[in-house]
Amino acid sequence: MSDFKLKASTLALSAALLAPFAAQAAVEGPSGMDFYDVPFVNTTQNGDLIWYREANVNLGGGAALAKAYNVMYRSTDSLGEENVVTGTVLISSNEWEGSGERPTLSYAVGTHGLDQSCAPSMQLQAGSDYETRNLRAALEKGYAVLVTDYEGYTTGATPTYLAGESQAHAALDIFRAASQIPRAGIDINAPSAVWGFSQGGQTAAWVGQIADDYAPELDLVGVASGGTPADFPVVADYLNGSTGASFLLGGIIGLSEQYPDDIPVDELASANGKAAIADYKNKCTFEFLFDYMNESLSSYTVGNKDLDELLQVPSINQRITDQNLGGAGADVPVLLYHGTADEFIPIEQSIELKDAYCRRFDKVTYDVYPSEHIVTLFQAAPTVLTWLDERFAGQNPRNSCYSLARDPESNANPGGGDFIVTLDEWNLDAELHLATLDQTVELPEDTTISADANITDESLQGLLSVPDFYAQLNILIQLTVGLSVEPVGQIEATTRLSRDGVLSIEGSTQANVLINTAGFSWLPIPFNCRTTEPATFDLNYEGPIADFGAGGIVFAGETEFAELECGWMTALFNSLVAGPGQEYNFRLVPPAPERL
The missing domain is CATH 3.40.50.1820 (Alpha/Beta hydrolase fold, catalytic domain)
Structure with missing residues (x-):
């Protein structure tokens, strides 16, 4: 051998x-x-x-x-x-x-x-x-x-x-x-x-x-x-000078290691570039992601050559395009x-x-x-x-090749600025446990949160949307109660992503609770009750960034419902609904995927 x-x-x-x-x-x-x-x-x-x-x-x-x-x-x-x-x-x-x-x-x-x-x-x-x-x-x-x-x-x-x-x-x-x-x-x-x-x-x-x-x-x-990065020149151009610029720098380092003669990085890199490469080699993803965000490749090269100029060098262009996908297989x-x-x-x-x-x-x-x-x-x-x-199991796969659906279009935040993660009508699987009644009320399935999480300046602002809904509550007898949760102002929070990939959120939102009707499904009685002061829901979380995906981010805690104004039924509803110890559990999950 x-x-x-x-x-x-x-x-x-x-x-x-x-x-x-x-x-x-x-x-x-x-x-x-x-x-x-x-x-x-x-x-x-x-x-x-x-x-x-x-x-x-x-x-x-x-x-x-x-x-x-x-x-x-x-x-x-x-x-x-x-x-x-x-x-x-x-x-x-x-x-x-x-x-x-x-x-x-x-x-x-x-x-x-x-x-x-x-x-x-x-x-x-x-x-x-x-x-x-x-x-x-x-x-x-x-x-x-x-x-x-x-x-x-x-x-x-x-x-x-x-x-x-x-x-x-x-x-x-x-x-x-x-x-x-x-x-x-x-x-x-x-x-x-x-x-x-x-x-x-x-x-x-x-x-x-x-x-x-x-x-x-x-x-x-x-x-x-x-x-999947399938077209490397296109992806490189998308990353250059953008929030993902660190991945372009890493790609140049990695490909020059594989093809040192064709991508001679020691000759191409300026003094600033060589310092950046040495630093980059000592860092993991959530360290270099922010350290090199929005940097243009020209800031690392001799003569400030940018990506377009580098891709005109035949050997570099060849090795970059060699990574493209879509060929026979x-x-x-x-x-x-x-x-x-x-x-x-x-x-x-x-x-x-x-x-x-x-x-x-x-x-x-x-x-x-x-x-x-x-x-x-x-x-x-x-x-x-x-x-x-x-x-x-040997089953035939769903075939998307003959789909009549329109090709999806990008709605990504523009690059070159802050690192912003947009939550567009994310589902909120939410429930409230009423302390005095010892009963749980589930908010409707189409309850959503829309927000922008700015990872760069560590802020999150958003809006809670809760459609009116009905709940079955035992108030002396079982009644069908029409409820509203009316947001007051925006969700305000600080959000941080550590260099270990740990996400933390600290914030709150406020909402009034309204009892619109109470009675039977066939005989609703209007009451027009509302809390005199909004309840505060703390939105605090710390855990792996993976929870931003399918598992969902969970906010849980206790709040206090202020007294309600209900006309002649004020005393009864306050005795049953108002007061401290109202528990809440909110699980924030992304919307479902589309299939072509």
């Missing part, structure tokens, strides 16, 4: 790890950070397991996790050169309820950052990975879940961020590596799928295009790709999904990717969410997992 050819950037080897060993042998790796030091190895095939170890991962309480492993395995970069990749293997504690072998899902993460501490395997151990919510949901289904770190998180290396084929190779080879872990119970012949969003969406789509040639032995039944069902308010990756180029796939085959499903980039990542999870269940 020939010696494994390591790139120069991965040659920070530990002298204690230089003993060669056979590729197929199941070798337990060292503890601690020594696991990430690349040993001198002999391997023969892509996906060869170099070593593994049992891992302690923090997915939060109640995760359906039986066992976890770290793996190091052989893969291939975008130029066909052999490399070494690490990752995490998660085994569900739930039984697979379908027929046949437990399915295996390669979950391709989105942007995490270039520092080694940003690697998914390390963040999963620390309990700081922002995509944990989706991993938990996949484990709940009973899948085995594989999470590649992609190339570059071994000691001394820099990730080849956004190099599409390299990422896809890593996501495919981890199937092979995981199947070699002793007693892990992962079958290389089991049905498999790939799911990813943003950078992970790019990875998943590339998997669909190369899997037949690169890993023909896999039973790949589906590819779910969301928030596997005839495997594909789910594409995107948010209309995506402020980082424009939805128009996602529609063009759908059209390109539909020209080739008709197994393309497309879903649209009324949300921005990060919210769509989590909001889509239940729909994606249902789609994956159907693929593992």
Whole structure:
């Protein structure tokens, strides 16, 4: 066997790890950070397991996790050169309820950052990975879940961020590596799928295009790709000087690592650019996101060359467009999904990717969410997992290729200013527990909140909308009561997103409570009661940004209803409704997706 050819950037080897060993042998790796030091190895095939170890991962309480492993395995970069990749293997504690072998899902993460501490395997151990919510949901289904770190998180290396084929190779080879872990119970012949969003969406789509040639032995039944950067020049132009400018800088760093001769970043970068690159390499997503927001690429280049000038250099243009998606590939069902308010990756180029796939085959499903980039990542999870269940069950996918629906249009906030997340008529699943009556009143289903959350200046302003509704209340006898919750002024709050991806909201809104009628459904009696002072509802929350998606943000607490003015029934209604200790529970969730 020939010696494994390591790139120069991965040659920070530990002298204690230089003993060669056979590729197929199941070798337990060292503890601690020594696991990430690349040993001198002999391997023969892509996906060869170099070593593994049992891992302690923090997915939060109640995760359906039986066992976890770290793996190091052989893969291939975008130029066909052999490399070494690490990752995490998660085994569900739930039984697979379908027929046949437990399915295996390669979950391709989105942007995490270039520092080694940003690697998914390390963040999963620390309990700081922002995509944990989706991993938990996949484990709940009973899948085995594989999470590649992609190339570059071994000691001394820099990730080849956004190099599409390299990422896809890593996501495919981890199937092979995981199947070699002793007693892990992962079958290389089991049905498999790939799911990813943003950078992970790019990875998943590339998997669909190369899997037949690169890993023909896999039973790949589906590819779910969301928030996908499919046309790199278009996406780069969208990011340049905008709220997502940090991702463009990261992409230049990652692609120059993969193609150093064609994108000579040391020659292109000015002194300011070199300082920015050195700083960027030491940060994770929610650190650099704000530090480089709205910066133009020209601020980092010699002679202040902007993106358009750089793309006129043939070698740079070639390597950027090499990442574009839509070419020939596997005839495997594909789910594409995107948010209309995506402020980082424009939805128009996602529609063009759908059209390109539909020209080739008709197994393309497309879903649209009324949300921005990060919210769509989590909001889509239940729909994606249902789609994956159907693929593992062998069902035919819903076909969006012949849909007569109009293509969705972007309603993203304009770039170049503050980072604003707009909530447009988000659903408020709300209930009030009346203390004296000891009864719960549910607000109508079409109760909504519309708001702008300005992450830059840490403010949130919005409006509560509650349609008039009826509730059944036992007031001596069971009565049908017509109620109104009348907002007073705007929702006012401060909102912060920490550098660990933790969202905090502190604010309040006020509303008057009105009793319009009380009686029987066939004989309503008008009362025109209203509280003399509005009630205050505190809206306080702290938790992972993932809650902005499908799980919903929950505001809960107690308020006081002031006395009511009800004419001759004032004394009775005040004794039953007014006073402190009125409990409320509001769950804020995004609107449902549209389907093409």
